[in-house]
């Protein structure tokens with residue numbers, strides 16, 4: 521079963537879901553294993569260093585076998601960008617001319633290269649997820665609490681823009697800031713909402729990082745004002761402020777309810793999956809749903825080839841069947857937990873899985889990986905690739 525030949529739906533059985541994930545990722549793995557020399561050498565080196573077994577596409581016969589596919593630590597992508605060798609990860613025969621970056625404020629940004637076909641497939645899945653889970657509809661408007669799209673290459677803004685544009689159209693997407701993040705965001709929002717309200721036939725949604733919501737709410741509170749928003753408040757990106765610590769989630773939700781008239785069940789956080797250019801939006805029960813074709817697992821930080829027991833914390837790992845330009849099989853540096861397994865249904869009635877992000881992992885990379893990367897780069901150099 522292929523995701524394209526069957527209608528996308530969260531109302532399928534766990535067996536069908538597993539069949540769908542298996543088919544997509546098995547095919548994608550064969551493509552990268554065959555055409556990506558760096559990845560194939562990486563797989564071989566991992567095995568040589570005793571980090572997992574050498575796995576070839578022939579070894580992937582069942583859904584359970586997907587766990588054997590060698591994962592790449594997020595830091596690999598970062599390190600390759602840092603030394604200017606990020607293009608090494610591009611798979612042969614794919615025209616990957618478009619790139620996006622992480623939104624990191626310090627240090628080198630990680631670059632991810634894409635071809636048009638992969639972006640189209642990713643976006644189709646993101647659009648479906650957004651319509652189904654967030655209930656954003658054709659006549660709605662979306663206000664990005666960010667600078668305009670042409671000022672940004674970050675996946676968070678670019679990916680969100682591609683997705684919402686497909687649903688509401690270019691004309692119904694607005695940006696809070698003209699150039700960069702400015703003072704008085706609540707005033708800007710009030711003016712923008714005033715302008716849009718008469719034109720928009722549907723609901724008005726907000727989309728942006730938590731700290732901007734926080735500033736808007738604080739400002740409105742200080743002024744004793746309210747702005748009525750009838751859509752969702754969608755948050756994505758980290759829960760840290762530019763200065764100061766973590767944003768208190770509960771307090772922010774109360775503030776959004778009180779000052780923007782958006783109740784808690786319509787405040788939807790999303791977990792951005794930077795390395796695979798997708799996200800996991802929350803349903804009405806605040807479960808972060810993993811896109812249908814994506815394989816998620818939680819890995820033991822000490823031994824990342826092995827998944828942890830169900831319900832236990834570990835490193836969040838994702839494999840995307842949609843990306844042809846690089847092997848998007850990633851073990852992140854984030855500790856998380858699977859809250860709905862692939863064999864279960866969420867309270868909202870949708871089939872699994874769902875995940876929760878807990879915190880950044882201590883240390884930089886899973887054990888042994890720095891060594892493997894070093895050896896890999898040396899090998900590539902010697903072979904002048």
Ligand SMILES: [Zn+2]
Nearest residue numbers: 803807866868
């Ligand atoms: Zn749900």
